[in-house]
Amino acid sequence: MKKQLLPAIIGIVVALLAGLIILWAQGYPPLQSYAALFSYSLFSRFAFFSTLDKATPLILTGLSAAVGFGSNCVNLGQPGQFLIGAMAVTAFGIAVDLPAAIMIPLSILVALAAGACWSGIAAGLRRRFNMDEFITTLMLNFIADYFTLYLISGPMLDTKMYSPLTPMTNSGAWLPIWNGFGSAFLVAVAAFAVVSVLWNRSKIGYEWRAMGQNPIFSRTGGCRNDAAYVWAMLLSGALAGLAGGLMIMGGMQHRFVKGIGANYAWDGVMIAIVANNNILATGLYALFFSVLQTGAMGMELETSVPSEFSLVLQAIVVLFVVASRESTRMLMNNIAAEMRMKRARGRDKGMGDGRRASNG
């Protein structure tokens, strides 16, 4: 973690500077825009709570990607798993009407299960037919997208409305909002805690990490790669599904609207990448990205920079952090090699002559 900190800071600072230059080049007041970005995401209670709201799906999709990539499962199916999770919770919430104490835990389970099913398809195809999950998960995204679109414009369409969306779920499945603080965030925090214990402290977590480092080594070392692979895929899908489910359970809307997935899933992939699949760093970057996204709205309000700028800024952050991580590592390696060489040379001077003589 400590080794990651320096390149991360360098990367973020350079990326923010690059963003500054882009804004300045386009004739926006750069410093004022940044001030708005942070004041609308952090420096008031309402702003802070909306940042946490936005962070909820990002933490979960980020964890989903981190668990996948970290154990060498290239699960790029977060968008699909997210949508299927959201759709399952919507269907469940419409069909079943129970008190909140039962309904909320059940809905969470439904979301987890639905996401896991969708990633489970890819895991099954991999195990059974050796098909690369990287392509199958990508293709399943499009299938999930069109499938949910079909449901909301056909069988599950709210006929009272004029755009494709479902009716509201029963109120038992709604997560409470306390004074503007959405309790969905607590679910995400709980999931984060569970995943980090699993990842860092459990036997299967160890197997995942070993598999992520080197699958052949982990197999030789006695890890049950096949089982661990399937569980990692299922957990990864379940987390993305939960992210989708919480979109329905939390907030104010409580219905599946076209485009509900927005870019949360791909943001999660980027978060895991920039965090180098470290669980704690994934959580932190999720918060950072949600600051950027929430603040972008304020920036648009104050200095009329289009809020889509946050998308650009995020991608630049990822590129620069990754680049600075690699270059620091190369630099460190070079320095280490240089030092070793110097030490070796020093030793050579001391005893080199004797050795050479004995060799000759």
Place this chain on the structure above:
Amino acid sequence: MHLMVEMIRSSILSATPVLLAGLGGAYTYYADVFNIAMEGMMLIGAFTAVAGSYSSGSWAVGVLSGIAGGLAAALIFAFFVVSLKTDEFVTGTALNMLALGGTTYSLRQLFHVKGAFMSPAIQSIPRWNIPLVSEIPCLGPILSGHPFIVYIGILLAFFVEWHIFNTRFGLRLRAVGEDAIAVDSVGVSSDRIKAQAIMASGVLCGLAGAYLSLGYVTLFAENMSNGRGWIALAVIILTRGRPMGLLLMSLVFGFFDGLGLSLQGTMIPPQFTQMVPYVVTIVALYFYSREKGTAKGEPEQSKASLS
């Protein structure tokens, strides 16, 4: 009969972007660069093509700026992957996001619209009527009258086949893919060849993007590449990067894409017909994996090389 002609015609039209991107990806495939950024390169190309065509009023400038857009994306990718030695998968994913974010942002910034940009001022690519062929019944409407990039794409397939398998550059390219260190050891810079391969893929993906936004349709929509770059990647894996195989497979995909379109208006809901190309990709991968599995099963290897 008319329906059949219409279907084959539309399959050629929808095959072209996959073919062009796939040919670009063939270069990186043989250089052993995992090029997941094709989707983004194509999207950027589609945007810059529309921007160029709209602002200059000439389709040629549009196509050229589409190529330039793809090339610029490729240069970023090459700079990170080859010079800074960042991970290909990581960089490619970030670049795809940059493409999505950047084009969405620029769409608002330059054209002040959200979602899609349409204008009569966008000049689309001219269509070519092939003199003698267009007279033949059936075959004429199938082969003639397409945007000219369709024909360029088919010619390029032959060119790339020749370029990769019959030239000195191609030999070096494949050697880099086999063993980069060995290539370095005989005094040829493997980094340079890798960068050239990435740039070639950028040019072809940019052309694919230009075709999408100026030929297939005449507009730019958010995320309009819609997974075609990924399908191209799947097709490359399925055909092991052989350009002739790419030509054939992209036609197969185009056929199913077109099939989806022509099934619209029947009993099947349109959302299901739109799924067809993606389902077909999974099915094709199934047959590919089964064949590969009986030949030689090495699951761990292929996975380790991916990420």
